[in-house]
Amino acid sequence: xxxxxxxxxxxxxxxxxxxxxxxxxxxxxxxxxxxxxxxxxxxxxxxxxxxxxxxxxxxxxxxxxxxxxxxxxxxxxxxxxxxxxxxxxxxxxxxxxxxxxxxxxxxxxxxxxxxxxxxxxxxxxxxxxxxxxxxxxxxxxxxxxxxxxxxxxxxxxxxxxxxxxxxxxxxxxxxxxxxxxxxxxxxxxxxxxxxxxxxxxxxxxxxxxxxxxxxxxxxxxxxxxxxxxxxxxxxxxxxxxxxxxxxxxxxxxxxxxxxxxxxxxxxxxxxxxxxxxxxxxxxxxxxxxxxxxxxxxxxxxxxxxxxxxxxxxxxxxxxxxxxxxxxxxxxxxxxxxxxxxxxxxxxxxxxxxxxxxxxxxxxxxxxxxxxxxxxxxxxxxxxxxxx
Ligand SMILES: Cc1ncc(COP(=O)(O)O)c(C=O)c1O
Numbered sequence: 001x002x003x004x005x006x007x008x009x010x011x012x013x014x015x016x017x018x019x020x021x022x023x024x025x026x027x028x029x030x031x032x033x034x035x036x037x038x039x040x041x042x043x044x045x046x047x048x049x050x051x052x053x054x055x056x057x058x059x060x061x062x063x064x065x066x067x068x069x070x071x072x073x074x075x076x077x078x079x080x081x082x083x084x085x086x087x088x089x090x091x092x093x094x095x096x097x098x099x100x101x102x103x104x105x106x107x108x109x110x111x112x113x114x115x116x117x118x119x120x121x122x123x124x125x126x127x128x129x130x131x132x133x134x135x136x137x138x139x140x141x142x143x144x145x146x147x148x149x150x151x152x153x154x155x156x157x158x159x160x161x162x163x164x165x166x167x168x169x170x171x172x173x174x175x176x177x178x179x180x181x182x183x184x185x186x187x188x189x190x191x192x193x194x195x196x197x198x199x200x201x202x203x204x205x206x207x208x209x210x211x212x213x214x215x216x217x218x219x220x221x222x223x224x225x226x227x228x229x230x231x232x233x234x235x236x237x238x239x240x241x242x243x244x245x246x247x248x249x250x251x252x253x254x255x256x257x258x259x260x261x262x263x264x265x266x267x268x269x270x271x272x273x274x275x276x277x278x279x280x281x282x283x284x285x286x287x288x289x290x291x292x293x294x295x296x297x298x299x300x301x302x303x304x305x306x307x308x309x310x311x312x313x314x315x316x317x318x319x320x321x322x323x324x325x326x327x328x329x330x331x332x333x334x335x336x337x338x339x340x341x342x343x344x345x346x347x348x349x350x351x352x353x354x355x356x357x358x359x360x361x362x363x364x365x366x367x368x369x370x371x372x373x374x375x376x377x378x379x380x381x382x383x384x385x386x387x
Contacts, residue, residue, distance in 0.1 A: 001069075003070060003185060003186055003254055004254040004255075006066070006069045006070055007066070007070065007250050007251055007252075007253050007254055008251050010065060010066045010069035010070065011061070011062040011063070011064070011065030011066035011069065011247075012062060012066075023059055023062050023244060023247050024058070024059065025059050025240050025241055025243075025244045026053075026057055026058045026059050026240055027240055027241070028053065029052065029053050030051070030052050030053070031049060031050040031051060031052070033049075039051075053237065053240065054232060054235055054237045055232045055237075057237075057240050057243070058240075059240040059243045059244050059247075060078055060237070060238050060240055060243040062243070062247055063078055063202075063214075063216070063238070063243040063246055063247050063250075064076045064077060064078050064216070066247060066250055067185075067200070067202075067206075067216045067218055067250075068218055070185040070218075070250070070253075071180075071185050071189055071190075071191055071198050071218035072189050072191050072192065073191050073198065073218040073219050073220065074219070074220050074221045074224070075218075075219070075220075075221050075224045076216050076217060076218040076219070076224065077216070077217055077224050077227055077228040077231060078202070078214060078215065078216045078237075078238040078243065079214065079215035079216065079217070079231065079236050079237070079238055080213065080214065080215065080236045080237060080238055080239065080242075081201070081203065081213045081214065081215050081236070082107075082109075082181065082199070082200065082201020082202065082203055082204070082213075082214070082215040083109045083110075083201075083215070084215050084231075084236035085199050085200070085201070085215030085216055085217050086109070086110050086113065086179070086199055086215070087113060087117075088217075088227060088230055088231050088234055088236055089177060089197060089199065089217050089227050090113060090118065090146070090148070090177075091121075091230065091234075092226055092227045092229075092230035092231075093145070093146055093175060093223070093226065093227070094118070094123050094145050094146055095123075095145075096121055096122030096123060097122060097123075097124075098123050098124070098144075098145040098146070099123070099124040099125075099126065099143065099144040099145060100114070100118065100123060100124070100125045100126070100144060100145065100146045100147070100148055101126050101128065101136060101139045101140050101144045101146075101147050101148075101174070102114055102125060102126070102127055102128070102147070102148040102149070103127065103128055103129075103130040103131075103136070103148075103149065103150065103153070103160065104127045104128065104129060104130050104358050104359055105130035105150070105153035105154075105156050105158055105358065105359065105360070106148070106150045106153065106154070106179065107150060107154045107179065107181075107201075107346055108154075108342070108346050108347035108348060108349045108350045108355075108360075109349050110148075110150065110179065111347070111350060111354070111358055112349050112350060112354075114127060114148075115127075115350075115354060115357075126139050126144075127358075129359075130153060130156070130158045130160070130359075131158050131159075131160070131289070131290065133160075133161055133164055133165065136165055136168070137164075137165070137168045140165070140168045140169055140171075140172050140174060141168065141171070141172060143172055144169075144172060144174045145174060145175065146174055146175045146176075146177060147165060147166075147168075147169040147174050147175070147176045147177070148177050148178075149162065149165060149176065149177065149178040149179070149195075150178065150179035150181075150182075151178065151179075151180075151182070151183065151188075151297075152182045152183065152283055152294075152302055152304070153182075154181070154182060154304075154332075154346045154366075155304075155306050155342055155345065155346045155347075155360070155364055155366040156281060156306065156359075156360070156361075156364070157182075157281040157282060157283055157288075157304065157305065157306055158289075158290060159283050159288075159290035159291075159293045159294045159297075159298075160178075160293075161293045161296075161297070162178060162188075162190050162193035162194070162195055162297055163193040163194060163296075163297070166193055166194030166195050167194060169194075170194060175196050175197065175223065176194065176195045176196050176197070177195070177196065177197040177198075177199060178190045178195045178197075178198060178199065179199045179200075179201075180198050180199065180200055181199070181200050181201045181204050181205070181333070182204075182302050182304055183298060183302055184200075184205045184206070184253065184257050184302070184333075185253075186253055186254050186257040186258070186299065186300065187257065187261065187298045187299050187300045187301070187302055188297055188298050188299070191218070191219075193297060196219055196220065196223060197217055197218070197219040197223060197224075197227075198217070198218045198219065199215070199216070199217050199218075200215065200216050200218075201214075201215055202214035202215055202216050202246045203215070203331070203333075204331070204332055204333030204334075205253065205256070205257060205260075205303070205333035206246055206249055206250055206253060206333075207242075207245060207246045207249040207333075208249040208252065208253065208256055208333065208334060208335060209245070209249055209334060209335055210331050210334040210335075210336070211245055212241070212242040212245035212246055212249075213242060214238050214242050214243065214246050215238075256335065256371055257300065257302075257303065258300065259371050260302070260303030260369050260370070260371065261284075261300030261301060261302060261303065262374070263303070263369045263371075263372075263374035263377065264282060264284065264301065264302060264303050264304065264305050264369040265282070265284045265285075265301060266374045266378070267305065267367070267369060267374060267377055267378060267381070268280050268282035268284060268285050268305045269285070270378045270381070270382075271305070271307050271381065272285065272287075274381075274382070274385055275310075276309055276310050276311070276315065276385045276386070277307055277308070277309060277310070277385070278307075278308040278309060278310055279307060279308045280305065280306075280307045281305060281306040281307065281364075282301065282305040282306075283298070283301045283302070284300075284301030284302075303333065303368060303369045303370075304332055304333075304366065304367070304368050304369070305366075305367050305369070306364045306365060306366045306367065307364070307365055307367065308361065308363050308364055308365070309363075309365065309385070312363065313363070316341065316363055316365060318384070318387045319365065319384045319385055319387070320339060320340070320341075320365065320384075322383065322384040322387045323339055323380060323381070323384045324380050324383075324384075325337055325372060325376060325377055325380040326338060326339040326367070326380070327339075328340055328344075329345075330344060330345045330348060331345075331368075332345075332366070332368035333368060334368070334370060335370050335371045336370045336372075337367070337368060337369055337370035337372060337377055338367075338368040338370070339365055339366065339367050339368070340365070340366055341362065341363070341364060341365060341366070342355060342360045342361070342362065342364060342366070343355070343362060345366055346360075346366065347360050
């Protein structure tokens with residue numbers, strides 16, 4: 001099946017309650033049985049069924065099956081948020097004394113785990129210059145438990161060569177994890193390039209309507225089982241209502257992302273010609289420094305772009321305050337266009353010193369393209385940039 005078909009059908013093969021055609025939202029916390037024997041059989045995994053919604057839930061299960069199908073992995077496990085997916089994966093798989101190799105540019109919450117929380121637990125984290133594949137390969141070859149990647153990066157839109165770093169990790173016996181939130185399974189399936197675990201903030205493109213938080217990790221059943229066991233105890237379970245909203249979102253994911261890919265490319269091209277723009281970061285532009293890698297591993301270049309303007313802070317404020325067709329908000333990947341700067345969006349959790357340490361430019365405007373007509377968005381940018 002193609003991705004569009006999987007988005008609609010995967011995980012929904014069984015007959016639902018009362019033959020409902022849509023996935024029922026099962027709010028029940030627990031699932032009751034008539035006999036102790038039957039209850040025991042389900043508890044021991046000898047019979048299919050559910051026990052308690054912190055561990056598994058029928059609505060949530062549909063989302064997990066759909067995501068495993070979309071990413072082409074054996075299975076997946078869901079979480080209450082994208083950050084829960086990232087932190088549970090890391091804390092389930094590494095131990096004090098282990099070493100992680102990663103890149104400097106990752107989503108701010110993830111960077112905070114690498115800068116503060118993992119080192120506090122005795123885990124050594126080596127953060128390489130993003131895009132310097134050679135130095136990452138060297139660091140990986142020194143030996144590490146886990147290689148953590150994110151591509152395209154938030155908000156700098158750098159592209160990491162998944163195949164190259166996955167094969168370096170395989171030679172070192174390390175687990176490769178990547179955050180695929182920006183690309184979505186429509187544009188990239190990291191497992192095809194050797195990545196073991198594929199993470200999403202389901203809050204973003206998967207949900208698509210900015211009305212549910214969620215996260216997911218897709219991968220082989222052995223690793224997912226370890227992460228799932230940790231989550232059952234840690235308790236960061238996805239709420240069934242959020243799972244339902246995300247499942248509904250995934251059904252139109254391919255349509256939205258296809259449109260967002262097209263519009264973002266058009267808008268990036270327009271911004272390149274505007275005299276008030278200093279730099280446009282979009283991997284779909286032939287001039288982008290990672291364009292060749294992007295072409296190799298992305299079917300489309302995504303709905304997010306970033307840009308810097310001439311005139312410093314005053315113009316940044318003018319542009320953002322005058323945008324009529326963009327919400328100024330700490331989110332991305334929704335049907336509405338959204339804009340903001342790292343200090344209020346991707347790296348809000350980091351201090352100004354941490355952003356400096358990570359090389360995140362303060363004046364970058366991140367622009368998440370919605371599904372509006374790109375001509376309207378261009379006209380809106382034009383008027384805001386000419387203020
Ligand atoms: C690339 C990326 N990964 C992870 C997250 C965290 O997701 P959540 O907000 O669902 O916890 C975000 C949030 O913006 C993100 O942009």
